[in-house]
Amino acid sequence: MAEVLPADGSVAHAAAERSTASLHRNVMIGIAIALVIAPFVAYPVFVMKVLCFALFALAFNLLLGYGGLLSFGHAAYFGMASYVCAYAAKHWGFNPEFAILAGTCVAALLGLVFGSLAIRRQGIYFAMITLALAQMVFFFSLQTPRFTGGEDGIQAVPRGKLFGMINLADDRTLYWVVALIFMGGLLAFYRIIHSPFGQVCKAIRDNEPRAISLGYRANQYKLAVFVLSATLAGLAGSTKAIVFQLASLTDVHWSMSGEVVLMTLVGGLGTIFGPIVGAIVIVSMQNFLATLGAWVTVIQGVIFVLCVLLFREGILGVIAKWIKKPL
Amino acid sequence: MSEDIILSTSGLTKEFAGFTAVNGVDLSVKRGTIHALIGPNGAGKTTCFNLLTKFLAPTRGSIVYNGRDITRQKPAEIARLGLVRSFQISAVFPQLSVMNNVRIALQRKRGDSFDFWRSEDVLRSLDKEALALVEAVGLSSFADLPAVELSYGRKRALEIATTLALDPEMLLLDEPMAGMGREDIERIATLIRKVSKNRTILMVEHNLSVVASLSDRITVLARGQVLAEGDYVTVSKDPRVVEAYIGSGVGHGH
Numbered sequence: 001m002a003e004v005l006p007a008d009g010s011v012a013h014a015a016a017e018r019s020t021a022s023l024h025r026n027v028m029i030g031i032a033i034a035l036v037i038a039p040f041v042a043y044p045v046f047v048m049k050v051l052c053f054a055l056f057a058l059a060f061n062l063l064l065g066y067g068g069l070l071s072f073g074h075a076a077y078f079g080m081a082s083y084v085c086a087y088a089a090k091h092w093g094f095n096p097e098f099a100i101l102a103g104t105c106v107a108a109l110l111g112l113v114f115g116s117l118a119i120r121r122q123g124i125y126f127a128m129i130t131l132a133l134a135q136m137v138f139f140f141s142l143q144t145p146r147f148t149g150g151e152d153g154i155q156a157v158p159r160g161k162l163f164g165m166i167n168l169a170d171d172r173t174l175y176w177v178v179a180l181i182f183m184g185g186l187l188a189f190y191r192i193i194h195s196p197f198g199q200v201c202k203a204i205r206d207n208e209p210r211a212i213s214l215g216y217r218a219n220q221y222k223l224a225v226f227v228l229s230a231t232l233a234g235l236a237g238s239t240k241a242i243v244f245q246l247a248s249l250t251d252v253h254w255s256m257s258g259e260v261v262l263m264t265l266v267g268g269l270g271t272i273f274g275p276i277v278g279a280i281v282i283v284s285m286q287n288f289l290a291t292l293g294a295w296v297t298v299i300q301g302v303i304f305v306l307c308v309l310l311f312r313e314g315i316l317g318v319i320a321k322w323i324k325k326p327l
Numbered sequence: 328m329s330e331d332i333i334l335s336t337s338g339l340t341k342e343f344a345g346f347t348a349v350n351g352v353d354l355s356v357k358r359g360t361i362h363a364l365i366g367p368n369g370a371g372k373t374t375c376f377n378l379l380t381k382f383l384a385p386t387r388g389s390i391v392y393n394g395r396d397i398t399r400q401k402p403a404e405i406a407r408l409g410l411v412r413s414f415q416i417s418a419v420f421p422q423l424s425v426m427n428n429v430r431i432a433l434q435r436k437r438g439d440s441f442d443f444w445r446s447e448d449v450l451r452s453l454d455k456e457a458l459a460l461v462e463a464v465g466l467s468s469f470a471d472l473p474a475v476e477l478s479y480g481r482k483r484a485l486e487i488a489t490t491l492a493l494d495p496e497m498l499l500l501d502e503p504m505a506g507m508g509r510e511d512i513e514r515i516a517t518l519i520r521k522v523s524k525n526r527t528i529l530m531v532e533h534n535l536s537v538v539a540s541l542s543d544r545i546t547v548l549a550r551g552q553v554l555a556e557g558d559y560v561t562v563s564k565d566p567r568v569v570e571a572y573i574g575s576g577v578g579h580g581h
Contacts, residue, residue: 016471196434196450197443203431206420214432215406224441
């Protein structure tokens with residue numbers, strides 16, 4: 001076996017990590033540039049929709065890709081945040097920043113409560129508990145029309161003035177705010193998975209009993225990553241409510257939970273940027289194939305099956321394999 | 328000091344539905360020794376091991392470690408007390424690099440790592456120590472490889488490096504030689520002997536020649552009970568032990 005001097009090993013190790021980090025930095029800069037150009041070449045509301053769902057998919061991927069926890073009820077945090085944000089903006093007259101903050105905080109709290117119940121079980125049981133709790137949120141939303149507007153949802157949510165100064169009624173103006181929120185969410189996600197905390201989460205994802213045997217209290221880390229994921233999902237849901245001026249039952253429906261799973265898998269589970277690609281693909285498909293009506297769902301189903309059968313790593317997972325670097 | 332007991336059990340019993348896997352085991356492990364737990368298949372070694380490491384809760388009996396009753400402690404807590412186990416199936420973090428496998432254990436020195444807002448660059452200070460450990464088990468040329476790509480024997484070596492990173496007072500090794508080739512066995516045996524300085528090791532092991540060459544003391548289990556105890560010469564001459572091994576119909580490579 002070829003032995004390498006410790007100094008060389010250390011240098012090689014640092015160099016490998018640096019080159020990956022600089023690749024990621026370049027991709028981030030590329031995304032920022034794309035965000036600047038996007039509203040001039042595409043319909044801003046469409047791009048904002050993509051960004052909200054991309055943020056939602058990032059949140060989901062934080063939990064599944066880096067925490068190893070498959071939640072099948074992420075619509076609960078997305079949708080509840082959407083309701084709270086819409087309600088606060090419409091009925092309490094909150095400024096958009098506070099309405100979004102309120103929605104996000106409620107999602108975090110909900111994540112704390114649901115997470116502490118769900119992490120007691122593993123694998124499929126964990127997924128089923130998250131689904132059951134999310135269904136409770138759905139029926140709660142259905143049964144409390146005074147809060148959620150029932151079947152009508154909360155409509156005509158005022159976009160208001162950011163910090164009481166900047167009028168967000170104009171799509172272009174709102175776009176920059178949403179782009180900043182998205183970029184902030186992406187950077188937060190990147191930091192979390194590259195923090196000392198993220199390291200422990202990845203270890204628990206890879207081999208929970210071993211992480212425990214090293215003295216890590218796995219459940220506390222799982223709960224923490226669950227809450228962080230719910231919070232990011234809440235940020236996405238709140239922002240969505242302001243963009244579309246609407247919060248509805250669709251946001252808390254189980255099919256929303258399914259959609260975010262689909263986006264993450266198509267883009268690349270456990271990749272950093274994959275869920276963004278997945279969100280672009282799925283949202284574009286829904287928009288451009290809208291004329292086909294119910295067939296969109298069928299096409300989505302086919303894509304899902306193809307994805308699982310042919311390229312399980314997702315679009316970016318395949319590319320990452322080509323260039324031999326994590327994306 | 329040499330007669331000091333670091334880990335002891337009394338009347339340790341584990342019953343599964345209608346079946347007693349471990350039955351009233353009294354075990355004393357002296358500080359600074361290598362103690363082996365052997366026995367034919369189905370003797371209750373692995374159950375016993377899982378009881379000691381808290382991955383199973385005993386039905387009756389107690390476990391005392393360093394004068395402290397750990398019978399009802401959780402696995403993560405006893406690791407924090409310096410009692411660290413290895414696993415029979417190689418226990419690495421497959422998607423982490425070899426370096427990061429070791430570093431995750433070194434990271435325990437920081438206490439808990441809930442700081443999700445801090446860059447992992449703060450862990451760089453551990454790199455040197457991690458690399459030294461990786462080197463000690465002969466894996467330095469694989470430092471950046473994901474652990475999943477290592478051969479079986481090297482995964483075991485990595486696991487030992489990770490365990491040593493915690494600098495545990497006592498190591499519990501679950502069949503460290505299981506599934507290994509002769510070359511790997513010799514390397515790991517040397518490693519175990521090396522790390523046993525200033526430490527106590529309790530291991531479950533099938534390979535009797537390894538047990539003979541490494542252990543200071545051997546406890547033989549059969550049908551969940553202690554059959555014999557002593558050094559290798561004493562134990563191997565005990566007629567009950569010979570009978571238990573032959574009776575079980577399992578050949579063991581010498």
